[in-house]
Every structure is written in structure tokens, then in C-alpha cells.
Amino acid sequence: AIQMTQSPSSLSASVGDRVTITCRASQGIRSDLGWYQQKPGKAPKLLIYAASNLQSGVPSRFSGSGSGTDFTLTISSLQPEDIATYYCLQDYSYPRTFGQGTKVEIK
Amino acid sequence: EVEVVESGGGLVQPGGSLTLSCAASGFIFRSYWMTWVRQAPGKGLEWVANIKVDGSEANYVDSVKGRFTIFRDNAKNSLYLQMNSLRAEDTAVYYCARDSTVFESFAYYDVLDIWGQGTMVTVSS
Numbered sequence: 001a002i003q004m005t006q007s008p009s010s011l012s013a014s015v016g017d018r019v020t021i022t023c024r025a026s027q028g029i030r031s032d033l034g035w036y037q038q039k040p041g042k043a044p045k046l047l048i049y050a051a052s053n054l055q056s057g058v059p060s061r062f063s064g065s066g067s068g069t070d071f072t073l074t075i076s077s078l079q080p081e082d083i084a085t086y087y088c089l090q091d092y093s094y095p096r097t098f099g100q101g102t103k104v105e106i107k
Numbered sequence: 108e109v110e111v112v113e114s115g116g117g118l119v120q121p122g123g124s125l126t127l128s129c130a131a132s133g134f135i136f137r138s139y140w141m142t143w144v145r146q147a148p149g150k151g152l153e154w155v156a157n158i159k160v161d162g163s164e165a166n167y168v169d170s171v172k173g174r175f176t177i178f179r180d181n182a183k184n185s186l187y188l189q190m191n192s193l194r195a196e197d198t199a200v201y202y203c204a205r206d207s208t209v210f211e212s213f214a215y216y217d218v219l220d221i222w223g224q225g226t227m228v229t230v231s232s
Binding site: 061 | 114124140144151152153154157166167168169202209211212216218219220222224225227
């Protein structure tokens, strides 16, 4: 199975800060990667698909980049409602695999 | 409204069985792959299984192969997860998700775009 390694596992930033989360695949996965946001006690929500495409309705402060093995999720200006855990998910091969998650908190 | 709603969770003893259900509405269920994802208490997300539109193909994570079976009833707009030989490590919230295929930049991508609220399964004596 492809291993997805996210970093950092948690971060604390101020409102308005630029936040970057990375995800590394154990082998090349082209652009077959999505990013999901999970708020406490809630179901996950799709943010980004195909590594860099914003899902409909998602604020434009979220963006994704990368291909092959290295991927990035960026929040250009952190807002209080962005407090959540973020996960990457590869859809290149089975079994699908998630990263271990990055918990984002407000400083 | 497009939604999926899980049910069937509960407390079960180790070695026991349980079947989860997921009722879909607001979209053409028979046109979509469907997926189960689970989350152990305080832990991250784990992809469990998915199933093709007509039920003819299914994929599983290694840890549940031979114990769990995903199946669907398109006439009832419902997805199921039959879980046998349950272990303590199967304790988790189980989410049902719609598995959509998106065409972008000359390639197809799978996305989990609709999620249910989850149903809790506790395996304990």
C-alpha cells in the first residue's frame, strides 16, 4: 500500500497567517490526491481534488499544489473557522490511503 | 438535498458480527461508486472499502479482507457493510461517502464528495 506522510502533525498560527501543510507519497501518484478538512465532531469535507483543483463552494484562500510524490495544501490567510484537522488522500491505487492528519489551531 | 445517512452501529462483542447501512437520497445512487471510511476514537481517517456502481467489483483495505463485505442494493438506494469476526481494533466511527469521478485536465480522479454523519461501532466484552 502507498504510504502518505503528512507534516507537521499539528501547528498553531495566528489569524491572517499563511499556513502550509505537506503530504509525501511513498511512490509517485501523479496528481491523484485530494485534501479533506474535518472539524471537531463532524464528517470530513472535500477541499481540493486532483492535487490543485478547488471543490465548488470552498473559499479561495485554500489552494493545493504538487505532483508525483510531494504535495502542499496552503491556506493563504488563516481564519477562525479553519480550525480543523486536514488530511490528504491518494486515489492513485488501492487501497486508498490517508495521511495521518494535520491539526490546525489558532495561536 | 443530496445526502447519505448511516445506521446500524452499536456495541458488539469480540468475534461478533454487525451490518451497517447507508441510505442515499437526492442523487442517482446507481450511477456512483460508494465508499466506507472509518475513524478510531482520537485517531485519523482510514479508508475501508469501496464498491462499483453495479456491485460487481469491490476493494478493501488489507486489515478487513476476509472479514468485511461491502454490498449495495440499488433498488433501495442503500449501501451496506457486513462486518464479521470483529476485533477491538475495529472500534470506530464508520462513515459512508459518495465516490464521484471527476474529469480534469484529460484525466479522471476519484473524490469523496458527499459524507454521512457516521455511525459508531464499539467492539468490547
